[in-house]
Amino acid sequence: MERVVLGYDGSPASDAALEWAAFRARSEQTEVTVILVTNMFSSDRKEADRVLDAAARRWHSLVPGIPANVTRVDGLMPATLTKAARDADLLVLGVHPGFRMRTILNGWAPLRMAARSRIPTALVPAEWSASDEPVTVGVDDDDSSTTALLFAAETAVRLRVPLRVIHSWLMGSPEGGGHSAVRLSPHQVAAEHERILAAAVARVRERYPDVVVSAELVRDNPTSALTRAAERSSTIVIGTHGRGIVAGGFLGSIGLDLVGALRRPICVVPGARPSM
Template structure:
């Protein structure tokens, strides 16, 4: 089965770095890449030199890949989302430290990841190749089910370990009559450990020999994921149908990751939002 990747490209430094990330991935067998520019006007007798150069750069690095390039009318992010509707993966570049504006003019990474029906990888402009583990954030509801499944397949394909990261905080004390009931830290941690263990079992359905590491921390999700991302090849997070800004795991976490993480971040929609 051929994996299809759509790369949002505008010739900027960040989009070229994203192209290089795609080229590394396209070195895998049976990969098709479409390089897409949105907007602008192309005359009949005017070859788009930027797109042709991008094709050549990608083919130099992944000569076995199927590569094409096209310019489409429309506005970001809707036009790019529509073009990637049937793709397995949408990839864009972004300037790290300026998470609200990507290399693609007038587009915000959070808007694109919240609107896409499929996985979106945001590659920071200071990315450097790495062959380390795949890291995935595990939530306490179904928002991370698809993310864990995607991350497990990624780790299996790349022949690297998978690291599951789950964070927790002590439950808020509750009142029963005039008595304040405090949760047991031991019981609370045991419950969170079960969530992580169930995710590990689900991940190994992809391949029983997949090496799975489990990290459970009493801290913020963003901090734990950023620590785990050091030396990793990809960080994967899930999102609800409500979108990145309102999701339980994303929102401020997503903004923090895009602003601070030097590792590419993949946002995977839940099953209720996936479009195929």
């Protein structure tokens, strides 16, 4: 059973997050906790109870067969919500498109929380609506994006949509230096990246044989590749090593470029922790 924690405050963005979580949970066993974080010294308890009651009624109307634990927790953001979600399988937050790095939860930055989280975090824009377009995930040159790849496949199962696996590449510098440098042709480089993409698709099909999977090899930077794919996607999945955002194997600003700019949910998935 998947355990989901959803940060909620009654805003349009948190309503969208609740609806996305309900849409994802409709066909699978899910244990959902909807949390409103309040400040015990300054919050209006009656208003908080009203907000939570509205959330409970909305959830029941969307998925009447799946109960949700709707609760208020006193504390400060983001530590209180992070602690509440530490044993969950998925954290869901709402975001306002056009206001990058800002969240509905007391103005805190959701991307920073997602990048540091030890569990997958879904960032759902306020304008979200259900779609039958594929889930899109970027894959790396190595195995570092395997966790994100499999999470994307699971999400495709839960949303009842296909999966699109994207691998983007650009010509690098010749290997070695000076006169001995090995100059690979674009055809040779593309063939190697085709192999990487095919291996990722095979991994999904082995684990999720019923998922419809398509593959796209794109000669471009990852931000452009995922941005173009977003308009024909229901959800975008990117990975993180816990030190920053990674998508399709590219460190740096891709998360900053995508969150708040796209009108699609973005799931940020941490890589597998090394065994001790």
